[in-house]
Amino acid sequence: KEELRLAQAEHPPFGDYACVEESEVHHIHGTSGTTGRPTAFGISHADWRVIANEHARVMWGMGIRPSDTVFIGSFFSLYMGSWGVLSGAERLGARAFPFGAGAPGQTRRAIVWLRELRPTVFYGTPSYALHVAETAAEMGVDPREVGLRILFFSGEPGASIPSIREKIERTFGALVYDSGSMAEVSPWMNLGESTARVGMLCWQDVAYTEVCDPLTFRRVPYGAEGTPVYTTLERLSQPMVRLLSGDLTRWEAGPSPCGRTYPYLPKGIYGRIDEMFTIRGENVYPSAIDEVVTALAGYGGEHRVVISREEAMDELAVRLEFDAATKSAGEHAIETLRLHAEEQLRTVLGVGARVTLVPxxxxxxxEFKARRVIDDRDLWRKDRAMGGQR
Known part of the structure; x- marks a missing residue:
């Protein structure tokens, strides 16, 4: 991604890899630029049709049909996810409701519209779907009442984490599907589950996917873990050749029980190489913590992870909400949950974590991608470099 940013800085606005005239660009999207110079995606007319066609194929593979109404509960801004789903739903012939997200009070309005329109399909992020469910409960609405049969997601790990998937399916009474790769390789649904639900299929005729060693960039064998590397096959504007994603996954050879012969990712995208942190010699991925805490009976729906350093020793702390039932059960139940959480985290992670429970x-x-990890060790390093004075 850094190479793409540099290319656009030197050859604005779309870089020296645009491969089409600027006049041929039909859609402009991009990154927010929160971690550096924003990257612009210049997409031609022909490529927008490709995105619509291929997304419609993948959505069909999830069981979405022209008779469905697709409620799009994510940002309509630079973010390619919402626009990609809208284009796919329209091409499929389904009814699309581009509701969006992020405005004050919009989640409560979403509940009203969900009850009124009774859409059959919901798209967003897993964390936002859970937020919608919590808001519905506050309004006295059972999420099962709205009539969804499919929720599909992208943007963050979660939909492929068993405990999160099961919670969403149980809460809404619907099936969950995972999808998504990188906006830069749109059609970004080149990774997407089918009705077989064995994991995200690598739709190799949409964008060719290899799972590679992140250090050598060489393809790893099936069954091994690595980072996806993508090559677009139909993009004329800003085509990508072996773009390193930095995500973390494991792949298996096809075919899938649905009959498609693509390789697939049985655990989906479950983290990023640059999100892994090391605590006392143990490599820890945020998704592993997510899986532990969301499986706890008594989990209240949200948590935060704080990594700090005390006297040259790394410390891992988890702030964890307990649910209403645990609150009603009293202090003994809360303390039992805290001790159980610490035990489960130690067993799975191989390192102890200090758990604090909050109401x-x-x-x-x-309402977008969840960011639950705070690493304060950089503050400790700066403090030490300044002689303990900040």
Whole structure:
């Protein structure tokens, strides 16, 4: 991605890899630029049709049909996810409701519209779907009442984490599907589940996917873990050749029980190489913590992970909400949950974590990609470099 940013800085606005005239660009999307110079995606008319066609194929593979109404509960801004789903739903012939997300009070309005229109399909992020469910409960609405039969997601790990998937399916009474790769390789649904639900299929005729060693960039054998590398096959504007994703996954050879012969990712995309952190010699991925805490009976729906350093020793702390039932059960139940959480985290991660429980609704919810890890060790390093004075 850094190479793409540099290319656009030297050859604005779309870089020296645009491969089409600027006049041929039909859609402009991009990154937010929160971690550096924003990257612009210049997409031609022909490529927008490709995105619509291929997304419609993948959505069909999930069981979405022209008779469905697709409620799009994610940002309509630079973010390619929402626009990609809209284009696919329209091409499929389904009814699309581009509701969006992020405006004040919009989640409560979403509940009203969900009850009124009774859409059959919901798209967003897993964390936002859970936020919608919590908001519905506050309004006295059972999420099962709205009539969804499919929720599909992208943007963050979660839909392929068993405990999160099961919670969403149980809450809404619907099936969950995972999808998504990188906006730069749109059609970004080149990774997407089918009705077989064995994991995200690598739709190799949409964009060719290899799972590679992140150091050598060489393809790893089936069954091994690595990072996806993508090559677009139909893009005329800003085509990508072996673009390193930095995500983390494991792949298996096809065919899938649905009959498609693509390789697939049985656990989906479950982290990023640059999100892994090391605590006392143990490599820890945020998704592993997510899986542990969301499986706890008594989990209240949100948590935060704080990594700090005390006297040259790394410390891992987890702030965890307990649910209303645990609150009603009293202090003994809360303490039992805390001890059980610490035990489960130690067993799975191989390192101890200090768990603090907080009441339901204490931690901020998100309507986009959840960011739950705070690494304060850089502050410690700066403090030490300044002689303990900040």
């Amino acid at each position: 339901p609704g204490t931690l901020e919810r998100t």
